[in-house]
Amino acid sequence: MTHTRRTMAALLSTGVAAALAVAIFDRRAPVTNLAVQVRTALPASGVEHPVTAVLLQFRSYDTLLEIAVLLVAAIIALALRDAHAPQGSQPNPALPTRTPVLSSVVRLLMPVMIVTAVYLLWAGAYQPGGAFQAGAVLAALGVVWRVSGRRLPHSLLTRWRHALLIAGFAMFLVMASAMLLFARPLLAWPPSGAKYVIVAIESVLTISIAAALLALFIDAPDTPSSGVAQPREHP
Amino acid sequence: MRHMLTLVFDMLLGAGMLVAAFGALWSRDLFRAVVLFVVFGLLVAIAWIRLQAPDVALAEAAIGAGLTGALLLDAIGHLRRGAREAGASTANVPSADACE
Amino acid sequence: MSRELWFALIGALLFALALGAFLSHTHLLRRLLAFNIMGSGSFLLLVGLSQDMRGPDPVPQALVLTGIVVAVASTALALILLRRWFAATGSTTLPEDSAE
Amino acid sequence: MSERALSSALVPLVIVIPLAWAVLCLLRPRHRPTLLLWPGLALWLIASGMLWQHTASGGLALHLLGAWTEPLGMSLRTDGLASTMCLVTSLVASACGAYRLLTPLGDEPSESQRWFWPLFFMLGAALNVIWLAGDLFNMYVGLELLGLSSVGLVAISGREQALSAALRYLLAALLGSLAYLLGVALLYAAYGTLALSTLAGTISADSITYVALALITMGLCLKTALFPLHGWLPPAHGVALTPVSAMLSALVVKASFVMLLRIWIGLGVGIITPAFAQSIGVLGAGAILWGGWQALHHADLKSLVAHSTVAQIGYLFVALPLLMSGAAPGLAWDGLMLQITSHAFAKSAMFLSSGTLIVAVSSGRVESLHGVTRHMPLALFAFGLAGVSLMGLPPSGGFSAKWLLLHSALAGGEWHWVVVLLGGGLLTAGYVFRVFRASFVADADHRFDKTPLGWDVIALLLAGASILLGLASTPVLSVMRIGAPLAGLVR
Numbered sequence: 001m002t003h004t005r006r007t008m009a010a011l012l013s014t015g016v017a018a019a020l021a022v023a024i025f026d027r028r029a030p031v032t033n034l035a036v037q038v039r040t041a042l043p044a045s046g047v048e049h050p051v052t053a054v055l056l057q058f059r060s061y062d063t064l065l066e067i068a069v070l071l072v073a074a075i076i077a078l079a080l081r082d083a084h085a086p087q088g089s090q091p092n093p094a095l096p097t098r099t100p101v102l103s104s105v106v107r108l109l110m111p112v113m114i115v116t117a118v119y120l121l122w123a124g125a126y127q128p129g130g131a132f133q134a135g136a137v138l139a140a141l142g143v144v145w146r147v148s149g150r151r152l153p154h155s156l157l158t159r160w161r162h163a164l165l166i167a168g169f170a171m172f173l174v175m176a177s178a179m180l181l182f183a184r185p186l187l188a189w190p191p192s193g194a195k196y197v198i199v200a201i202e203s204v205l206t207i208s209i210a211a212a213l214l215a216l217f218i219d220a221p222d223t224p225s226s227g228v229a230q231p232r233e234h235p
Numbered sequence: 236m237r238h239m240l241t242l243v244f245d246m247l248l249g250a251g252m253l254v255a256a257f258g259a260l261w262s263r264d265l266f267r268a269v270v271l272f273v274v275f276g277l278l279v280a281i282a283w284i285r286l287q288a289p290d291v292a293l294a295e296a297a298i299g300a301g302l303t304g305a306l307l308l309d310a311i312g313h314l315r316r317g318a319r320e321a322g323a324s325t326a327n328v329p330s331a332d333a334c335e
Numbered sequence: 336m337s338r339e340l341w342f343a344l345i346g347a348l349l350f351a352l353a354l355g356a357f358l359s360h361t362h363l364l365r366r367l368l369a370f371n372i373m374g375s376g377s378f379l380l381l382v383g384l385s386q387d388m389r390g391p392d393p394v395p396q397a398l399v400l401t402g403i404v405v406a407v408a409s410t411a412l413a414l415i416l417l418r419r420w421f422a423a424t425g426s427t428t429l430p431e432d433s434a435e
Numbered sequence: 436m437s438e439r440a441l442s443s444a445l446v447p448l449v450i451v452i453p454l455a456w457a458v459l460c461l462l463r464p465r466h467r468p469t470l471l472l473w474p475g476l477a478l479w480l481i482a483s484g485m486l487w488q489h490t491a492s493g494g495l496a497l498h499l500l501g502a503w504t505e506p507l508g509m510s511l512r513t514d515g516l517a518s519t520m521c522l523v524t525s526l527v528a529s530a531c532g533a534y535r536l537l538t539p540l541g542d543e544p545s546e547s548q549r550w551f552w553p554l555f556f557m558l559g560a561a562l563n564v565i566w567l568a569g570d571l572f573n574m575y576v577g578l579e580l581l582g583l584s585s586v587g588l589v590a591i592s593g594r595e596q597a598l599s600a601a602l603r604y605l606l607a608a609l610l611g612s613l614a615y616l617l618g619v620a621l622l623y624a625a626y627g628t629l630a631l632s633t634l635a636g637t638i639s640a641d642s643i644t645y646v647a648l649a650l651i652t653m654g655l656c657l658k659t660a661l662f663p664l665h666g667w668l669p670p671a672h673g674v675a676l677t678p679v680s681a682m683l684s685a686l687v688v689k690a691s692f693v694m695l696l697r698i699w700i701g702l703g704v705g706i707i708t709p710a711f712a713q714s715i716g717v718l719g720a721g722a723i724l725w726g727g728w729q730a731l732h733h734a735d736l737k738s739l740v741a742h743s744t745v746a747q748i749g750y751l752f753v754a755l756p757l758l759m760s761g762a763a764p765g766l767a768w769d770g771l772m773l774q775i776t777s778h779a780f781a782k783s784a785m786f787l788s789s790g791t792l793i794v795a796v797s798s799g800r801v802e803s804l805h806g807v808t809r810h811m812p813l814a815l816f817a818f819g820l821a822g823v824s825l826m827g828l829p830p831s832g833g834f835s836a837k838w839l840l841l842h843s844a845l846a847g848g849e850w851h852w853v854v855v856l857l858g859g860g861l862l863t864a865g866y867v868f869r870v871f872r873a874s875f876v877a878d879a880d881h882r883f884d885k886t887p888l889g890w891d892v893i894a895l896l897l898a899g900a901s902i903l904l905g906l907a908s909t910p911v912l913s914v915m916r917i918g919a920p921l922a923g924l925v926r
Binding site: 256259276310314 | 369404
């Protein structure tokens with residue numbers, strides 16, 4: 001059976017490679033050139049960096065939904081954490097791998113990473129960077145923090161986590177639909193204030209993206225010390 | 236001359252990505268596979284710079300290689316510990332498979 | 336062959352290579368590795384092929400940023416499910432696959 | 436606010452309302468925030484109803500998101516299909532939500548109690564995103580949102596099988612969306628646009644288009660669980676909570692199908708060759724026969740219903756060749772539309788009534804249904820009504836759907852489809868009667884648990900809707916034809 005499976009996989013893989021190769025070399029210049037359109041519309045978008053303009057102006061709807069995807073994944077992580085520790089205990093705050101070297105490295109890394117995150121967020125308006133990268137750096141900070149065996153502040157894990165997690169999406173959604181009240185389309189930022197709206201959304205998004213990525217990491221259920229896997233030892 | 240150098244660099248980068256990916260997909264040791272995956276992610280980040288996509292390079296390095304790698308490594312540690320607790324002598328799927 | 340086309344071709348090869356691994360492996364962690372490499376392959380193909388002979392295009396780059404976030408969310412979710420499945424049964428493969 | 440402005444704000448409301456309620460349910464993650472939920476469901480229904488009314492009277496409309504025009508920006512397209520699917524979604528989701536609200540929580544795991552509602556509303560929003568989408572990448576994001584929230588809803592029922600079913604579902608979903616994404620990447624590289632409306636005008640029959648189309652079709656067929664790529668569906672739909680199973684079978688699998696339909700039609704008949712369409716149709720025929728055959732043999736009631744979904748999906752794919760290259764594409768379109776909508780109502784009714792029966796006899800097995808005829812007549816009646824529609828007996832919506840498809844096949848003299856359609860009906864009759872045969876066996880010893888009356892009412896309403904669609908198909912079909920590019924399909 002495994003043999004058949006591998007043969008099938010190899011056949012399909014080869015077929016896809018061949019088809020893609022044919023497709024890649026048979027291509028002509030397209031009629032539509034969105035890069036040019038982005039350049040033309042950039043002054044009206046309120047941001048100077050084209051990728052940010054695409055993410056939060058021209059295709060902001062995709063970004064809104066993408067944050068929803070991240071939120072859904074975090075919700076499921078929380079749900080399955082609950083199932084694992086039904087008493088609402090703190091989700092395994094520390095790994096048992098605490099070492100002094102790692103600890104001091106983390107102490108050193110922390111300010112650097114925070115500064116990097118803030119810089120990335122701020123830079124996103126006119127050069128590469130933005131909420132995603134900044135959020136990822138913040139989340140990475142949390143991950144390093146945890147891997148080093150430190151505890152995350154308790155309130156961050158319980159009381160504030162929910163708020164941080166939801167804030168970005170909630171604010172994005174409120175901003176997006178606010179203009180409906182003024183008979184403007186969904187996600188149409190006020191023409192004069194687009195820049196500020198985008199900066200505000202990105203700032204809150206950074207925190208929420210970090211919170212969501214961190215939830216996905218920290219809420220992964222840990223090995224059950226007396227779990228189901230054990231009974232097999234004594235059949 | 237300079238053009239030749241970048242050409243060679245791109246060739247090597249592409250080949251390196253393929254090799255790292257192959258190792259991540261097929262090496263016998265799971266831990267090694269994940270480490271190669273992180274290496275692969277970093278190579279892809281360099282490729283994004285070559286493709287004039289610095290935003291994507293940043294995201295790939297931070298999320299694609301960094302976070303995903305950390306997640307996978309954490310999961311491997313978890314699977315290994317679980318398999319050890321289950322006992323290697325029971326000779327059922329988990330121990331053989333998780334540490335493979 | 337331009338640089339963009341070269342990386343697009345590498346992307347296509349990565350996708351095909353990882354697809355083969357995705358379908359061959361039964362170990363769920365290995366399948367996730369393969370999924371992530373397939374994702375990187377299709378992103379490279381998208382940007383490389385779109386920018387070939389046309390210069391940098393922010394639209395596919397933004398799409399890739401979105402795609403990377405979606406991929407890490409899916410991977411993390413799959414790992415969480417895998418860990419719970421492993422904790423419950425001690426297995427790292429799906430029941431249908433381990434029966435083979 | 437002017438009338439025009441109000442109506443344009445209506446379109447995004449069907450997405451904003453469920454998203455907002457997902458957030459509200461997260462802010463107060465109580466086990467059952469009833470006071471929050473009823474108004475949410477009601478608002479969602481009202482917005483969808485008004486949107487449908489708006490399309491019925493005003494025709495095709497575009498809502499320019501962020502006031503940017505395609506292909507640089509994105510828009511929400513409300514044609515007849517989109518508006519009707521939004522309405523069907525809100526009806527089925529409200530019914531499933533109400534069923535859930537009437538469910539005694541008992542000893543259900545806490546995670547499925549607390550986290551059900553945010554995921555439920557996210558699922559609803561994702562469906563509406565897909566119905567209204569006209570952009571290839573937006574469809575991808577919608578599909579991922581839909582996939583992850585579905586997987587989450589399957590996983591939170593907490594049991595061991597739920598975990599493996601959710602994992603399997605997730606892997607299939609991820610593979611499917613990657614194949615789709617790769618196809619979209621090729622199309623963007625070749626045509627420089629993601630908007631279906633722009634793409635439709637510039638498409639040409641070259642190999643990159645065909646490779647892209649093949650990848651997209653494969654990915655979406657996997658997501659729609661078309662035979663033989665259906666393996667992930669029965670475990671996931673069988674193991675989930677009853678209202679979740681109902682939503683997954685009735686609505687979620689249709690999302691990727693509607694995407695496929697839009698892309699196929701958008702690219703036009705010049706690209707989709709008759710042979711290509713026929714081969715997809717053959718797989719659909721395989722689904723009808725294989726799914727029906729499996730449903731005849733499964734001991735588990737929810738598995739039976741899940742396999743029935745595999746079979747009913749087959750009808751959608753059989754309609755594709757009739758639509759793309761048949762002699763009477765108009766009939767095929769109408770039949771397809773009725774099949775999508777009537778199956779949504781019938782299958783949700785069938786899952787909900789099955790769930791009720793399972794709770795009543797405290798067993799998921801078909802043989803355990805002994806004596807149900809006497810003790811649970813309403814639930815069994817709802818199951819039967821839904822069965823009538825699935826079999827294609829008059830006067831149901833399922834009958835009209837299959838009748839139209841049959842006529843479309845006959846118009847082109849394509850007898851092989853006629854045989855498949857009739858054979859599928861027989862198999863469906865077989866598995867529905869299997870349940871009835873078990874229920875008629877008198878069994879005095881059997882104990883029956885009490886179930887809420889509301890459950891039966893909900894299932895009956897849904898089953899009634901699937902019958903009603905047959906009696907009142909004309910007005911529904913006239914709306915669903917709005918914006919359908921039928922003219923382009925006639926050769």
